[in-house]
Amino acid sequence: EAQVTQNPRYLITVTGKKLTVTCSQNMNHEYMSWYRQDPGLGLRQIYYSMNVEVTDKGDVPEGYKVSRKEKRNFPLILESPSPNQTSLYFCASSFGSTGTMAPLHFGNGTRLTVT
Amino acid sequence: AQSVTQLGSHVSVSEGALVLLRCNYSSSVPPYLFWYVQYPNQGLQLLLKYTSAATLVKGINGFEAEFKKSETSFHLTKPSAHMSDAAEYFCAVTTSGTYKYIFGTGTRLKVLA
Numbered sequence: 332e333a334q335v336t337q338n339p340r341y342l343i344t345v346t347g348k349k350l351t352v353t354c355s356q357n358m359n360h361e362y363m364s365w366y367r368q369d370p371g372l373g374l375r376q377i378y379y380s381m382n383v384e385v386t387d388k389g390d391v392p393e394g395y396k397v398s399r400k401e402k403r404n405f406p407l408i409l410e411s412p413s414p415n416q417t418s419l420y421f422c423a424s425s426f427g428s429t430g431t432m433a434p435l436h437f438g439n440g441t442r443l444t445v446t
Numbered sequence: 447a448q449s450v451t452q453l454g455s456h457v458s459v460s461e462g463a464l465v466l467l468r469c470n471y472s473s474s475v476p477p478y479l480f481w482y483v484q485y486p487n488q489g490l491q492l493l494l495k496y497t498s499a500a501t502l503v504k505g506i507n508g509f510e511a512e513f514k515k516s517e518t519s520f521h522l523t524k525p526s527a528h529m530s531d532a533a534e535y536f537c538a539v540t541t542s543g544t545y546k547y548i549f550g551t552g553t554r555l556k557v558l559a
Contacts, residue, residue, distance in 0.1 A: 335489070362545065371455070373536060373551040374490075381545055389546060421489055432478050432497045435547065437489030 333358045337422050337438035344412055345446055352407045352441045354422030360436070362425045363405040364389065365397065367418040368440075374421065380405055412445045419443075448473045448539045452550035460558045465509075465524040467553045469537030472518060479520045480538040481511055484552075490536060496520060507531070532557045 335356045344350055356363065364379035366389075376389030380399040394416055396408040405424075409416060419442050423435040453468040471477055478497050482490040494505025501513040507530075511522045520537060537550040 364547070366549075371551060373452075374538075374547075374549040376546060376548075379545055387545065423489075432495075432542070434480060434492040434495055435482075435490070437482075437491070439487070439489045 333436070335422055335424055335436050335438040337420075337441050339441060340439065341442050343444045343446065346413055347411050350409050350412060350443075352409075352420060352422075352443070354405045354407065354438060355403050356405075356422075356424040356436070357403065358424065358426070358436065359402065360424035360426050361402070362433075363399065364423050364435070365395070365405070365407045366421045366423065367391065367416075368421060369418050377407070377420075409443075412443075414445050417443060417445050448477065448541060448544075448546075448548045450537050450539050450548050450550040452535075452537050452553050454553055455551065456554050456556065458556040458558055459527045461529055462526050465522070465527045465531065465555065467522040467535050467537075467555065469511075469520045469522065469550060470518055471520060471537070471539045473539060473541060475541050477539045477541055479511075479513060480540075481505065481509070481520075481522050482536045482538060484534045484536065486533075493522070493535070527555075527557045529557050529559065531555060 365377040366374040375391045378397040380386040422438040425433040449472040451470045480495045481493040496513045504510045534554045540547045
């Protein structure tokens with residue numbers, strides 16, 4: 332089954348404790364991206380990757396890191412989480428390396444709480 | 447730069463009534479427009495997309511949207527609402543080569559029995 336898999340689904344942590352949210356897709360998609368969803372703000376793009384070893388900032392990259400060492404994986408790293416990073420996070424992927432006409436395929440989300 | 451505005455964060459309709467969810471966009475170049483639906487505790491799923499072909503786009507579950515350049519709109523409609531349509535709906539815009547998606551703030555649809 333074609334899918335985007337995020338882990339964990341729920342995560343509660345404390346301020347400053349480094350964490351990684353994993354994302355993996357089995358569709359051989361070139362494009363992958365991370366979003367955070369907050370009430371009243373919709374989805375905002377954190378980082379995206381056009382292909383292996385090629386990443387760029389979205390609209391809200393502060394406090395986050397990403398890496399794309401393999402085509403299928405695109406982990407999101409919070410090196411020193413803060414309470415304002417409490418949010419619902421989505422990973423998404425799509426086919427195509429030359430533009431974004433292709434629709435996004437989303438994971439089921441990771442609900443992060445930072446206390 | 448692109449932007450998307452969804453009018454109405456909450457919309458309620460009776461079962462069997464017309465569904466109309468509004469989306470207006472801003473883009474200095476031809477846009478690609480999408481509607482996604484999010485059911486509780488799930489990720490977003492594509493409903494339909496406009497990529498410069500036909501201006502009237504048909505999607506899944508009986509939804510359709512019309513691209514109107516003069517009004518910079520891409521409103522989502524469904525002739526007859528069903529209880530299973532209750533969800534949150536997001537409009538999104540992107541353009542060729544930018545690799546950035548801009549999402550609206552979402553509209554939560556409630557269907558009344």
